Amino acid sequence: MREDGRVNDGTLILAGAPIGRAEDASPRLREALARADVIAAEDTRRLRRLAADLGVTLAGRVVSYYDGNEAARAGELVEALRDGDTVLVITDAGMPGVSDPGYRLTHLAVEAGIPVTALPGPSAVTTALAISGLPSDRFCFEGFPPRKPGERARRLAALAGEERTMVFFEAPHRLHAALAAMAEAFGADRPAALCRELTKTYEEVVRGTLGDLVAWARGEVRGEITLVVAGHAPGAAETDIGALVAEVARQETAGVPRKQAIVDVAKAAGIPKRELYDAVHRS
Numbered sequence: 001m002r003e004d005g006r007v008n009d010g011t012l013i014l015a016g017a018p019i020g021r022a023e024d025a026s027p028r029l030r031e032a033l034a035r036a037d038v039i040a041a042e043d044t045r046r047l048r049r050l051a052a053d054l055g056v057t058l059a060g061r062v063v064s065y066y067d068g069n070e071a072a073r074a075g076e077l078v079e080a081l082r083d084g085d086t087v088l089v090i091t092d093a094g095m096p097g098v099s100d101p102g103y104r105l106t107h108l109a110v111e112a113g114i115p116v117t118a119l120p121g122p123s124a125v126t127t128a129l130a131i132s133g134l135p136s137d138r139f140c141f142e143g144f145p146p147r148k149p150g151e152r153a154r155r156l157a158a159l160a161g162e163e164r165t166m167v168f169f170e171a172p173h174r175l176h177a178a179l180a181a182m183a184e185a186f187g188a189d190r191p192a193a194l195c196r197e198l199t200k201t202y203e204e205v206v207r208g209t210l211g212d213l214v215a216w217a218r219g220e221v222r223g224e225i226t227l228v229v230a231g232h233a234p235g236a237a238e239t240d241i242g243a244l245v246a247e248v249a250r251q252e253t254a255g256v257p258r259k260q261a262i263v264d265v266a267k268a269a270g271i272p273k274r275e276l277y278d279a280v281h282r283s
Contacts, residue, residue: 010037010085012077012109014102016121019093019224020199022053024122030054032119036088038080040065040073042101043092065089065101074105081114093224094123099143099169124198124226125167132165132193132228133207139165145178152178156185157274161232168227175225176217182229183210187272191230197223241279244269248280 013032018024033039033056041047044064051058065073077087089096089105095118096102109116129136142159145168146152159166170178175194183190188211196204202223206216210229244265251261258280266276 008084009112009114010081010083010087011115011117012081012106013086013088014096014106014116014118015088015090016095016119016123017050017090017093018199019122019124019127020197020203022050024199025050025054026119026121028119029121030056032088033058033090035086036060037085038063038077038087040077040087040089040105042066042090042096046092047090060086060088065105067101070101070104074108077105078108078112078114081109082112094125095121098123098125098141122199124169124195124224127198128193128195128226128228129165129167131195131205134165134191134193134228134230136165138163138231139167141167144169144171145181147174149177149181152181153185153274156181157272157278160185160272160275163231163233165231166229168229170225170227172221172223172225175221176214179210179214179217179227182227183214185272185274186210186229186232187270188214188267189270193228195226195228196221198226241271241276244271244276245279245283248276 013036015029015032017029033051033054037060039047039058039060039062041062042065044062047062048058063073065077081087089102091100091102094100097106106116125141129139140162146155188209190210192208192210192213194206194213194216200223206213247265248258248261251265252258262277262280263273266273269276
């Protein structure tokens with residue numbers, strides 16, 4: 001009991017869920033699902049299917065907790081925690097809070113001094129990074145690129161000089177457009193790996209350059225997608241951007257439209273078109 005006569009605060013558990021195969025669930029996840037007082041699930045139907053696959057009976061109260069109601073439901077769950085309940089948050093796959101609901105509730109619980117713990121589980125981010133064949137000693141997770149072309153182009157342009165390996169999520173129906181935007185921002189020769197349906201029956205990893213992946217993704221692509229893109233690798237002899245700007249000017253004088261000259265010169269130099277475009281307009 002606490003000094004105010006109420007029961008001790010409960011514990012918030014962030015539960016990592018299998019990203020494809022139920023067999024990847026840990027014994028701790030099974031135990032926590034069976035014992036939690038409240039289970040906040042991104043999709044309650046998928047939760048019940050997972051529990052059935054694991055042979056777990058859910059004794060606690062199950063509530064939905066997804067992007068659309070996360071802000072409103074977080075306060076309700078904090079109250080349950082204050083009443084001493086153990087609240088388990090589980091999303092459709094991977095770790096809550098990593099491009100999934102969970103951050104708001106975690107933030108509120110921490111602010112309230114409520115214990116927060118996690119049940120580690122499979123992650124598409126680190127799984128894709130590990131099997132990509134790209135450097136994994138330093139990396140950053142960028143989540144889903146913006147949907148709108150202009151916003152996406154600006155976000156990727158800001159990442160063109162990022163030296164760490166980058167990991168992205170993307171929806172299948174936006175994959176080709178996203179890869180084309182990455183090829184333009186980072187250069188078509190930038191190494192990358194496209195990981196599809198990780199840990200599932202039809203797992204597939206396509207490795208190559210961004211240009212290769214753009215061509216590969218022209219057809220119909222299905223499933224969960226994780227993209228791993230190599231970071232910018234500055235060499236001992238960095239490209240002389242001033243010389244490239246001068247070459248654009250020379251081509252313009254010869255009658256080539258500026259936009260076309262930038263495209264041609266950037267492609268020949270193997271640098272992102274946006275980088276040269278910005279340099280030309282700064283000069």
